[in-house]
Amino acid sequence: MxxxxxxxxxxxxxxxxxxxxxxxxxxxxxxxxxxxxxxxxxxxxxxxxxxxxxxxxxxxxxxxxxxxxxxxxxxxxxxxxxxxxxxxxxxxxxxxxxxxxxxxxxxxxxxxxxxxxxxxxxxxxxxxxxxxxxxxxxxxxxxxxxxxxxxxxxxxxxxxxxxxxxxGKVEKKTSRPKDLPFRHILTSLSLWACWIASFGDLITVQLVSQFNPQYMKNYLDYDVLSSGFLAALPIIFQFLVKLSSGILSDYIKCISETWKTKIFNTIALAVAAGFFIILAFIPQEKHLLAIIIMICAESVMGCNTAGFNKCATLHSQQYAYFSMQQIMNIWACTIFIEPFFVNMIVKDNTFIDWRNCFLAHAILLLFVNTIFCLFADASPAKWTQTLTNSSDSEDVLETKPRYDSCVDTKL
Structure with missing residues (x-):
């Protein structure tokens, strides 16, 4: 070894x-x-x-x-x-x-x-x-x-x-596709809350990745080189926030995992929505202020790591790959949906066009975050502690102590 x-x-x-x-x-x-x-x-x-x-x-x-x-x-x-x-x-x-x-x-x-x-x-x-x-x-x-x-x-x-x-984990007996508890997964309010939150987050991510250069060049009137640099700048900050929020979420021990995911998800979506609302009313000539607010909005969205992403993996445990696959599918859908959505609103790159675009995304972020905060549960689901056999009977597996609570244990 x-x-x-x-x-x-x-x-x-x-x-x-x-x-x-x-x-x-x-x-x-x-x-x-x-x-x-x-x-x-x-x-x-x-x-x-x-x-x-x-x-x-x-x-x-x-x-x-x-x-x-x-x-x-x-x-x-x-x-x-x-x-x-x-x-x-x-x-x-x-x-x-x-x-x-x-x-x-x-x-x-x-x-x-x-x-x-x-x-x-x-x-x-x-x-x-x-x-x-x-x-x-x-x-x-x-x-x-x-x-x-x-x-x-x-x-x-x-x-x-x-x-x-x-x-602190549930004993994993099997991970074969035929043993996936589809009924339990697809009726889990917590996972649906995660998926709904991911839709709002990812469709806004597409706004940033697909239309930032257009906003910088056609609305704020920066040249191509400057637009490319300015559009890429928030990515570095977003990654740093993403990694920091994940580490901080793991470090905090005296708040339950459910509350931690709700707090970080609110920072990622609701606080970002607040910045987008501010951005919607910044006049075109305030270039620097618009860029600063845009960077703030994109950066705080990095907290989604400790929000719906973490909640989905904690709740579904050994079936996390399946719950994350649905977020992947949602991501793919938003790539197609967002261009149609934005182009219906932004027609002439005017102040009113971009104001309505940012406000629409802010409202969506606030709505999906509300759904998440109401139904999210980061504790392991009961169906992660059962094994379904061929006769459709369920045997409860031996479980280890839950970790969705205040703990002092240091691993």
């Missing part, structure tokens, strides 16, 4: 975060390199190592490359939920979810400067895809060689760490 100087669960966390960041970075490459490509029909139809080749072969090959990228992207949230459920101690869910879902911010922090440097170099825009493909090869090779889904299967994990990870 190899003796690791740090707990193996944190090495698993870092390894998985790098892989998930790589997946998102590969998807983001086209969003940047399209402004670097030559103005011809083939290069405008392109996606990581196959994208330059696909660009010369035609739209069908490009579409195929993007489909494979989408398939990889669909695994991000289920993997985050599964790793958190299997590897994190009950008091480390915040930091695990913070890093694993922080791949959205990390991918942009990596891709934007690297792509800008490569595009402006003699290597050209095609080198962006080759570099990202090389990084993916390294990270996924490391992942396949080192990662195990269960701590008990990893040769580096000592018995002491296995006990630490399992302390």
């Amino acid at each position: 190899v003796k690791s100087p740090v707990p193996v669960r944190f090495l698993i966390l870092i390894c998985a975060t790098l892989c998930l960041t790589s997946i998102l970075s590969n998807m983001n490459t086209y969003n940047f390199t399209k402004i670097c490509m030559q103005d011809d029909n083939s290069t405008q139809k392109v996606s990581t190592a196959l994208v330059p080749l696909a660009s010369t072969l035609g739209y069908g090959w490009f579409l195929t490359a993007r489909i494979f990228q989408g398939m990889a992207f669909s695994a991000t949230f289920p993997l985050a939920g599964s790793i958190t459920a299997n590897w994190a101690t009950p008091y480390e869910h915040g930091v695990f979810i913070g890093l694993l879902t922080g791949n959205t911010q990390l991918s942009n922090i990596f891709t934007m400067p690297i792509s800008g440097w490569l595009c402006s170099s003699s290597a050209g825009w095609t080198s962006v895809y080759y570099v990202h493909a090389g990084v993916s090869l390294v990270t996924f090779t490391l992942f396949f060689l080192f990662f195990k889904s269960d701590p008990k299967e990893h040769s580096w994990v000592e018995e002491k760490e296995i006990e630490t990870i399992g302390r």
Whole structure:
């Protein structure tokens, strides 16, 4: 057995975060390199190592490359939920979810400067895809060689760490798809509260990621270079808030997990809504003030790590991968919905257009946060403590002490 100087669960966390960041970075490459490509029909139809080749072969090959990228992207949230459920101690869910879902911010922090440097170099825009493909090869090779889904299967994990990870958790008997308690999951008010909250959060995230450059350039009248930098700046702050909120949530011991998730979710959604309301009434000539308020609104949304994301994993326990998959599905839906929603409101990039857009999103955030605060429950659901057999009878499993309470235990 190899003796690791740090707990193996944190090495698993870092390894998985790098892989998930790589997946998102590969998807983001086209969003940047399209402004670097030559103005011809083939290069405008392109996606990581196959994208330059696909660009010369035609739209069908490009579409195929993007489909494979989408398939990889669909695994991000289920993997985050599964790793958190299997590897994190009950008091480390915040930091695990913070890093694993922080791949959205990390991918942009990596891709934007690297792509800008490569595009402006003699290597050209095609080198962006080759570099990202090389990084993916390294990270996924490391992942396949080192990662195990269960701590008990990893040769580096000592018995002491296995006990630490399992302390306070429900004993997991099975995770086969046929044993998923679909009826209990789909009738859980707490999970529906998490999913509804995620819809409001993620559709606002799409407003930021898809329309920030338009707001900066067409409304605030910044040039393209400044718009790109200003649109990317809040991502760094949002990631720092996301990670900090996860760590802080785990550190606080004298508030129940349910109340902690409600508090952090309110900061992420209701406080962000307040900033969007302020932003809605800032006149066009107040450029700096508008940018500061926009950064504040986007940054506090990073607290969603310790809000609905953490609540979903704590409540569904060993089925966290399934509950997080639904958040992934909601994310995919918002990517399609948001452009139609915004374009119905913002037609001429006027003050009234953007005021109505920000107010609409603020109202949505306040509504979904109210639903979450009313129905969210971060304690392990009863159905996570049962095992359904082939005859549809349920046997209550032996459970360990609950951790949704004030504790002094230090793991």
